[in-house]
Amino acid sequence: MISVGIIGGSGYTGRKLVEYCNIHPEISDYTVYGHNSSGKHLSDLFPEFDNIIQNNEISSIDLLGEHDLYFIALPHGEALNFVPQLISAGKKVIDIGGDYRLDSKEEYELWYGKKHTSPDLLKSKVYGLADYQRQDYSTTNLIANPGCYPTATLLGLLPFIDSFSEEILTVSTVAYSGTSGAGKTPKQELMLSEMDGNVSAYNLNNHRHQPEIIQMMNIFGFDSPYSFSTHLLPIAVGIYATTSIHLNRAVSQEDILRKYKSFYSESPFVRLRNIPPQLKWVVGTNFCDINISIKDKILIITSAIDNLIKGASGQAIQNMNLLLGLDETMGLLNKGVKNVPNY
Numbered sequence: 162m163i164s165v166g167i168i169g170g171s172g173y174t175g176r177k178l179v180e181y182c183n184i185h186p187e188i189s190d191y192t193v194y195g196h197n198s199s200g201k202h203l204s205d206l207f208p209e210f211d212n213i214i215q216n217n218e219i220s221s222i223d224l225l226g227e228h229d230l231y232f233i234a235l236p237h238g239e240a241l242n243f244v245p246q247l248i249s250a251g252k253k254v255i256d257i258g259g260d261y262r263l264d265s266k267e268e269y270e271l272w273y274g275k276k277h278t279s280p281d282l283l284k285s286k287v288y289g290l291a292d293y294q295r296q297d298y299s300t301t302n303l304i305a306n307p308g309c310y311p312t313a314t315l316l317g318l319l320p321f322i323d324s325f326s327e328e329i330l331t332v333s334t335v336a337y338s339g340t341s342g343a344g345k346t347p348k349q350e351l352m353l354s355e356m357d358g359n360v361s362a363y364n365l366n367n368h369r370h371q372p373e374i375i376q377m378m379n380i381f382g383f384d385s386p387y388s389f390s391t392h393l394l395p396i397a398v399g400i401y402a403t404t405s406i407h408l409n410r411a412v413s414q415e416d417i418l419r420k421y422k423s424f425y426s427e428s429p430f431v432r433l434r435n436i437p438p439q440l441k442w443v444v445g446t447n448f449c450d451i452n453i454s455i456k457d458k459i460l461i462i463t464s465a466i467d468n469l470i471k472g473a474s475g476q477a478i479q480n481m482n483l484l485l486g487l488d489e490t491m492g493l494l495n496k497g498v499k500n501v502p503n504y
């Protein structure tokens with residue numbers, strides 16, 4: 162049994178972590194740490210937790226107690242203030258934010274506009290794309306949990322790139338997110354009156370998740386042009402990614418499907434679909450649903466996830482299970498978790 166600290170447990174992804182930690186059979190106790198909300202009760206913030214959660218107190222982020230493992234769910238830049246000390250103290254850390262995802266200090270500073278103060282940890286962390294199943298978790302105490310768009314996009318793309326990178330001319334991803342992807346801080350463009358009946362693209366050619374996707378694809382030998390465009394949907398939860406690949410020769414659907422089935426043969430949370438997935442199938446779950454469709458020399462991959470679960474806290478729990486040598490599905494398939502409100 163382990164004791165867990167949830168730093169930033171008062172935010173959207175933190176709230177999902179509280180739900181999972183509350184029912185996880187190997188977590189003996191957890192403490193939630195908040196910033197402005199410290200001193201309040203969790204059920205003041207999230208009234209649906211009343212009579213459900215074990216620990217209702219929100220402690221101050223400045224007074225971290227002793228735990229075996231810490232989840233960090235803070236705005237980018239803030240994890241840099243906690244991770245080095247926790248790792249030096251021998252703690253296990255899973256960072257849900259972007260501070261340790263990129264391997265290069267220079268890339269981080271370029272995309273995040275901040276100095277990276279613990280660059281050694283960029284090298285020693287594991288990028289925790291949990292369903293990829295090929296990372297060695299025994300080498301590290303620090304997991305960089307992937308971003309929500311990269312999770313949906315990479316799970317759809319990697320099996321193809323792994324086998325067919327020579328055939329690729331160009332790749333482009335058009336992705337859509339619900340508003341909870343931006344966290345709980347109020348912003349005018351996220352108000353219902355702005356969002357209702359509306360769709361808009363944002364951060365074109367300038368989204369921080371683009372270098373994260375390219376970094377992982379490069380590991381698989383990918384060096385073709387890649388475009389990534391992100392859109393906001395008038396819904397609260399969900400990521401939908403449609404990736405189009407132009408090929409220099411036709412590849413059969415059967416060959417591609419065989420590859421995907423073998424790539425994900427040990428991945429309980431990836432579901433291959435014979436029609437394009439719908440967000441409704443995955444919202445409230447830790448699943449990523451994927452469909453591939455090829456005609457002549459054009460392949461279209463669609464993938465769908467819940468951004469707060471598979472794109473954040475569910476994957477973080479899966480990473481914790483892998484880090485601790487537990488069954489990776491532990492605490493993630495309970496019906497009670499699937500059917501709770503989502504943001």
Ligand SMILES: NC(=O)c1ccc[n+]([C@@H]2O[C@H](COP(=O)([O-])OP(=O)(O)OC[C@H]3O[C@@H](n4cnc5c(N)ncnc54)[C@H](OP(=O)(O)O)[C@@H]3O)[C@@H](O)[C@H]2O)c1
Pocket residue numbers: 168169170171172173174175194195196197198199222234235236237239257258259307308309341342343344345346468469472473
């Ligand atoms: N939302 C998603 O779909 C998603 C998916 C994947 C990854 N992420 C990443 O996960 C992290 C958390 O995202 P979120 O959506 O949960 O954010 P959020 O809802 O805005 O919550 C932010 C949390 O950080 C705390 N916090 C805010 N400002 C702080 C500061 N200056 N210093 C210390 N703590 C501060 C807040 O505490 P108080 O409320 O107590 O002030 C709250 O607990 C971000 O790095 C985000 O990029 C988010």
